[in-house]
Amino acid sequence: MNRNTAEKLSNAAQTKHNKSLVLRSVWKHNAMSRLEISRISGLSTATVSRLVDSLIQDELLVESQPKATPKGRPMKPVRFNGKGHYLIGIDLGTTYIRGVLTNLAIEPIKEIEVVTESGKDPEYVLKKVAQVIMNLANTNLIDPKKIIGVGIAVAGIINLNTGIVEYSPAFNWRNIELREFMNSHVPYPVYFDNVSRAMALGEITFGNGPGFDDLICVNVGYGIGAGIVIGKKLFYGTDGMAGEFGHMPVRGDEQVFCTCGKKNCLTAYASGDAIAQRAKIRLLTHTTSILNEIPAGELNAKHVVEAARQGDPLAKEVFTEAMGYLGRAIAGLLNIFNPQAIILAGGVSLSGNIFWDTLKPVIEENVFDHRSTKYSILPSSHPNQSAIYGALAMVLQEILNLSLTIRKH
Amino acid sequence: MNRNTAEKLSNAAQTKHNKSLVLRSVWKHNAMSRLEISRISGLSTATVSRLVDSLIQDELLVESQPKATPKGRPMKPVRFNGKGHYLIGIDLGTTYIRGVLTNLAIEPIKEIEVVTESGKDPEYVLKKVAQVIMNLANTNLIDPKKIIGVGIAVAGIINLNTGIVEYSPAFNWRNIELREFMNSHVPYPVYFDNVSRAMALGEITFGNGPGFDDLICVNVGYGIGAGIVIGKKLFYGTDGMAGEFGHMPVRGDEQVFCTCGKKNCLTAYASGDAIAQRAKIRLLTHTTSILNEIPAGELNAKHVVEAARQGDPLAKEVFTEAMGYLGRAIAGLLNIFNPQAIILAGGVSLSGNIFWDTLKPVIEENVFDHRSTKYSILPSSHPNQSAIYGALAMVLQEILNLSLTIRKH
DNA sequence: TTTACTTAATTTTATCCTGAAATTAAAACG
DNA sequence: CGTTTTAATTTCAGGATAAAATTAAGTAAA
DSSP states (O other): OOOOOOOOOOHHHHHHHHHHHHHHHHHHHOSBOHHHHHHHHOOOHHHHHHHHHHHHHTTSEEEOOOBOOSSSSOBOOEEEOTTTOEEEEEEEOSSEEEEEEEETTOOEEEEEEEEOOTTSOHHHHHHHHHHHHHHHHSOTTSOGGGEEEEEEEESSEEETTTTEEEEETTTTEEEEOHHHHHHHHOSSOEEEEEHHHHHHHHHHHHOOSSOOSSEEEEEESSSEEEEEEETTEEOOOTTSOTTOGGGOBOOSSOOOBOTTSOBSBTHHHHSHHHHHHHHHHHHTTOOOSGGGGSOTTTOOHHHHHHHHHTTOHHHHHHHHHHHHHHHHHHHHHHHHHOOSEEEEESGGGGSOHHHHHHHHHHHHHHSOOOTTOOOEEEEOSSTTTHHHHHHHHHHHHHHHTTOSOOOOO | OOOOOOOOOOHHHHHHHHHHHHHHHHHHHOSBOHHHHHHHHOOOHHHHHHHHHHHHHTTSEEEOOOBOOSSSSOBOOEEEOTTTOEEEEEEEOSSEEEEEEEETTOOEEEEEEEEOOTTSOHHHHHHHHHHHHHHHHSOTTSOGGGEEEEEEEESSEEETTTTEEEEETTTTEEEEOHHHHHHHHOSSOEEEEEHHHHHHHHHHHHOOSSOOSSEEEEEESSSEEEEEEETTEEOOOTTSOTTOGGGOBOOSSOOOBOTTSOBSBTHHHHSHHHHHHHHHHHHTTOOOSGGGGSOTTTOOHHHHHHHHHTTOHHHHHHHHHHHHHHHHHHHHHHHHHOOSEEEEESGGGGSOHHHHHHHHHHHHHHSOOOTTOOOEEEEOSSTTTHHHHHHHHHHHHHHHTTOSOOOOO
8 A cells, every 4th residue: 555665766866856856846836947946956057957858848837927036047937737737625525515726825716515415325426516616617718628636525435445435424334335326437547545634735735734744634523534644745544544544443431432343442432423422312311401402313523512612511521521432542543643633624623712621631641652752733725625626636646746647638 | 654655757766666576576586587587576687687687786685506397498587785784783672782793694603692670771782782782793703894785673763864862661651863873873773663563574574475565563462553564565654653552541540640641541451561460459459369369569460361361360361451451452453454464472472372273253243344345463473573574674674675885895 | 330248049969877779687487 | 510599798878966167147346
C-alpha cells in the first residue's frame, strides 16, 4: 500500500524528482524567482532554469510580471499557471454531495451542491456524483479537456488496491466498486480516499500551519476516524486500513456494542451518533432535562451540545463523558506518534468553545508530557470544508508529484 | 527528527542511492551474481557491474568462488566482506551490559557480558560501557581500525537530536549526556537509541520474517515500550519520542499512578513491574496464594507467571488482568497502524505459552477485523538477544545506507 | 550621461551517470 | 571443436547536474 519500495534511480527519475522539488517550492512560497528556487531547493541556478522552462512548457507554471528588486536586475517570478489545468474535488457526504472546480492555484471557478439521498441505492448515489462531476466540467468558463483529475472524499472504509468501498456505516454500503464505476462514467483520472485521510492530506497541503511533517487529523463527526500523515505523506498501513481510530477499545468492562460488532469502541462513546444515543438513554430516566422537549427521533449531537452550552446538567454530563473518552484516546495518539499537531475536524469539532474547553484539559492531563515534546492541537484550517479541500489535495499532490500525465492540447 | 525532507538529487546522490540498493539486495539474498542483482534492483547489468566494483573497492563486498550454473558461464557471486569491516553492538541493560563484535555478515567474533551495577552513578556505568567497547575492539582477532561503528540500545527516553538520555526509570537517570560521553571515550562513531526502537530495527534487519515494511515491536519487560517501523524505516515522531506506548491511558477512572506521574498508564497495569506490584497488593488480603512463600522484597513478575502456570488463582487473576490491558492496547495499535506484524519482545513475552494463550485472544477480540486486514503476532526472532541485535542493526543500517565514512586503511 | 555595481537568468563547458548493445568470458554439450 | 548458453565487461550514446562565464536589466554615484 503506497509502499516506499526502494527503486532504482535513473537519470529520468532524478529529473522528475528535482522537477517535483521545484514545483513544491513554488507551491509553498507562491510566486518566486528562479534564483530563490535555487537557494531553497539547493539545485543550481542552471538546473532550476532548465526545469522551470520545462514546467512552463507543461503549463504548470507561468512567469509573472517582472518584479523590481532593491538593486540589480528585476526578477521574473514564476507561479502556478491559473489557466493551464483544472481540477475537481468532491465531498461525498451522507446529506450533501459538494463539488468544486478550481484552477491550479486552487481558486474556485464553479461550485455545486446537491442532496445525496443516501437512502437510495448506491448506483443512484454514484450516478449523482458522476453528474456533479460532469456538470462541473462542462462549463464555458474553462476548456474541459484541461481538467487533469478528480478527487473524491468518501465516508467509509476503502481498499485502495481494489478501488472498492468495503464498508460504509454512514451510507450502509458494502463492497461498492467505486473506482470501476467512476472510471466508466467520468473521462478524467479519479482519485478517492477515506474522508479522514483526505482531510489530513488537505491540512498539510492547504493548512496555514507552518508546514507540518507529521500530523494526525481526527475527524469527529457522525463517526470517528483519523488520517495520519508521516513525513508529509499519508500513511495507509499494510492493507490501507490505517487510522481506524474510532474502533480503539476504550475500556475493559463490557458495556456498549459498537456498530462494527465489537465492544467498547471509541466510536460507541464519543462520536456524534454516540453522544445522541447516550443522551437518549439517560433521558428515559431523567425527565428534567431540557432535551426532553426534542422528539427522540430527531435528537442529535448538536442538540446535546447546545443544551450543554445552556447548562443542562444531563447534556453536560453526556458531552463531558464523551470528551473524556475522546481526550484520553487522543492523548494515546500523541504518546505513540509524537506528531507536531493534532487537527480536529468534523461536525462535533465545530461545536465551539465548549468542545475545546472540555477536550483540551483531558488531553493535557493524559499525555505523556516530556520536556522535549511539543505539540499543537488545532481546529481544521477550513472548517466545514475539510473534506472538499482534502479531495482537492489528492489531485494536487499527484500534480506536485508529476505523476499525472499532462495532455498537450 | 530523521525527517524525509525533500532533497535535491545530484548525480552523486543518484549513485549513492543505487549503490545502497545493490547493497541491500545482497544483504537480503546473501551471495548473488551481478546479473541477479540487476534483475532484482532493476538496474542495468552495466551499472550493477560498476557499482559492485566500487563496493568491492570499499571492502564492503567480496567475490566468492565462481559457482557453476546449469548451463553457461559460471557466476561470480558477491557477498558481504567478512574481513573488511567490523561493528560492535551493546545492550545496556539494568542488570547486564552485553557487547558483541561482529563482521559485516553479523557473525560474532567476540562477546562480553558484565554486570551493570546500575545502582552506582551514571558516570560509573557509562565508563563500564566504554570499557566493554574498548575491550571488544582490542583483540588480535581483528584490526581495530576496521571497526566502523558502535550501536548501543538503552532503556530510556532518548533525545537523538541532543544525544541526551532525558529520562530512564530503569536506571533512574535524568539528562545523561550519552553521546558526548561516548564520543570522548570511544574512537568510533557511536549510534544509540531506545531499546524498543532498536529491537524493532533488529527485527526488520535480521528477523526471519518475510521482510516486513510496517511493523511494531512491543517490548514488555520491566516497563513497556514500542518501536515503530514504517516503510522499513524507524519512526521517531517530531521530537523523537514516538512509541511511548507504555504511557497510553488505559482507563478513565482514577486508580493507579504510574512512575511517570500520570494516572492509569498501561505500564502501571501490564508491565513486569506492575504485575509484581499488583500481586503484592492482593497478597496482603489473600493469604492462600503460593506466592506468599516468596519474600515480598524478592517477588517479581517471573514468580507471578510461574505461579499462574501452576494454577494459583491469585497469580492467574493478576496475570490475566495485565494481559487484558495489554491486549486491548495492542488491538488499538493494530487498528491505528494496520501493520503487517506485531512483534512481542522483552522479559514478560518470554513467559511461554501462558503469555501467548492469555494475550492473543484478547487482541483478536478487540481488533477491528476487516476482511482485507491481515496481521501476524510474532515472538522476537532472537529471544533474549533482541536488544543486542537491535544495537547491531543500528550500525548495519548506516552501512546499508552508505552514510558511514569508510576509512581506507 | 556614463560608469560601476548589483542581482537575475542564461549559456557554455566539463564531468558524471545510466542504459542499450556489442563484445568478451567461461562453462556445457553434442 | 564449434555451437549454445549464461555471466560479466566494454563501448558508446544520451542525458543530467554543477561551476563558471556570460548576458540582461536594473540602481546609484561620479
